[in-house]
Amino acid sequence: DIQLTQSPSFLSASVGDRVTITCRASQGITTYLTWYQQKPGKAPKLLIYTASTLQSGVPSRFSGSGSGTEFTLTINSLQPEDFATYYCQQLHSYPITFGQGTRLEIK
Amino acid sequence: QVQLQESGPGLVKPSQTLSLTCTVSGGSINSGNYFWSWIRQPAGKGLEWIGRIHTSGSTTYNASLKSRVTISIETSKNQFSLKLSSVTAEDTAVYFCARGRDGYSIFDFWGQGTLVTVSS
Numbered sequence: 001d002i003q004l005t006q007s008p009s010f011l012s013a014s015v016g017d018r019v020t021i022t023c024r025a026s027q028g029i030t031t032y033l034t035w036y037q038q039k040p041g042k043a044p045k046l047l048i049y050t051a052s053t054l055q056s057g058v059p060s061r062f063s064g065s066g067s068g069t070e071f072t073l074t075i076n077s078l079q080p081e082d083f084a085t086y087y088c089q090q091l092h093s094y095p096i097t098f099g100q101g102t103r104l105e106i107k
Numbered sequence: 108q109v110q111l112q113e114s115g116p117g118l119v120k121p122s123q124t125l126s127l128t129c130t131v132s133g134g135s136i137n138s139g140n141y142f143w144s145w146i147r148q149p150a151g152k153g154l155e156w157i158g159r160i161h162t163s164g165s166t167t168y169n170a171s172l173k174s175r176v177t178i179s180i181e182t183s184k185n186q187f188s189l190k191l192s193s194v195t196a197e198d199t200a201v202y203f204c205a206r207g208r209d210g211y212s213i214f215d216f217w218g219q220g221t222l223v224t225v226s227s
Contacts, residue, residue: 032211034213034214036214042219042220043203043205043217043218043219043220044154044203044214044217045217046213046214046215049213050213055215087153087154089154089212089214091211091212091213094167094169094170095156095169095170095171096144096156096169096212097156098153098154098155098156099153100153101153
């Protein structure tokens, strides 16, 4: 199975900050990498797919980059509604796997 | 707007079979090149993909659960279902159904999730 390791696991930031979350894959997955946002008690929400394509309706302050084994999710100018848990997911090989999550909290 | 809704018992006894159904509304489960997946999340933990089905009936399962999982589809009812046999307390989780679009497992629509507890 392809392991995805996110760092950091926990992140404290303020409104207006720029934050970056990293996702590392245990083997190359080209750009078959997706990012989701999950708020407590809710289903995950698709943010970015194929590593860098913004899902329709997602604010442009979210961006993704990377290929192969290292990927990043960047959020510019954090808004109050961005405080949530973020997951990466690979769809290169079965089984589909997710990172362990990065919890973003208000400082 | 496509919507998905999970339904099924919230409590299952150990060794029994967990059965859930996902009803799709706002579009035909048959239209487009979609895969329909089940994903679960134990309380306070991460996401685990269980398996998926295409409208053709083709299935792919997570090998870690494969011996216990069956996913089926009923296009006439716009539904797909999950059966997980021989459950234990480790199967206690929120279960989500989701649509994977464009022939990939990019999950663009999700159900709200349903908590299933395995306990006697």
